[in-house]
Amino acid sequence: MAEHTALGFDPAPGNPAAVLALAKKLSSSAASLGEASRIMKSLVAHSSAWQGEAATAFRASLSKDLPRYLGSAHTSLAEAAKRLTSWHDTLVAHRALAARYESQAAAAKTEQSLTDARRLARELAAEHGAVARRVARTLDAAADRLAPKEPGAMASLWRKITDDPGDALSNASAILGAIGAGVALFCPPAGLAVMLVAGGLSLAALTTHLADPKFRKPLVDGATKGEFDANFWKSAVTLLGDTAGSVPGVAAVAAGAKAGTAAARAAMAAAPEASALTALSPGTSAFRSTTWSTGLTIQSVENPLITWGVRTTDPAVRKSVGLIAPALGAVTASSGYVSDSESVEQTATAVDGARGVLDDAPSGAAKAASAWAAMRP
16 A cells, blocks of 8 residues: 555556466476376386386376376366466556556646546456456366366266176165065065066176186185285175175076976977977966975075074064065165265175175075975976
8 A cells, every 4th residue: 555655556466476476386296297207207208118017007107198188187287277376467657557546646736637647547456356356266167177077976987887887786786685584574476576677687796706707816815825815805795795695586597497397398398289389378487487386495495593593482483584684685785975085995895705704605595595496207
């Protein structure tokens, strides 16, 4: 205010020297990021001749996103430096005008001359403020592009699903299995329908996991090199869960297929002159009814460990206790989608391992035995 006593206000506030110093720092940072981006792209481009686990890990760490982010940051900082340099020049010009208007106001001999000087100063202040706001918006936009935004909840969930479809199928199976077990307490046919879908997802997960070299590698290393690390146990527990989860559906379909084939053959034997299509209807009907009845039989098979542990209690209580393991499976299946913590993942693996030993394995074995007994002639 002391520098503009005649005008009564500063029409062009700002420090040109500080703005120029900041612009130079941003320009230097932009140049460094540009060089880092160039080097990163060169490293990735020339690493193709390097083979082996270390090379794979190196290329994975230098993902295609990192060079892109460096390039984006370089462009944003360079643009910000350019805008600040332009603002510095505008600020110098505006402050020169402000000094001139201050001199005119100080030298004014009449009220009209003073009014004219202050009017020009107010016009300069309005223009100065407008330019400053435009520069601020430009700098804000550049800052927004400096780093990638955190994905939203749905985007993050979709990324986890697409990154590991095998685990996504296993998790969906576990969640549906828990829902099916609960529904079966009140409506067994509806519960069976849900559980058959869950079994199909488990079979799909098992196939997907076994086809994935990254999934098989920890298991092979554990069996051949004795490397029983966290990855080994995670793969082993997942394999156990996928296998046990697919047993009821596979067993029911196998029984249905056997009955359908027998019915079709009987129909063809009864009418050898008929076409093969004649046997389609009885075969399909037998397949459907046998699959459904076998599924209901398998569904009623209880975990022998739970049956033994709570053998003196009411059957309804035993069924309710049997819901604990599926419910835990649904919780651990969901945990990976709400947290990226390594400790949460390790805890989920431990819970699933205990659940597999105490529930999945004995239940799967008992259900497979029941299905086999139903299928034997």
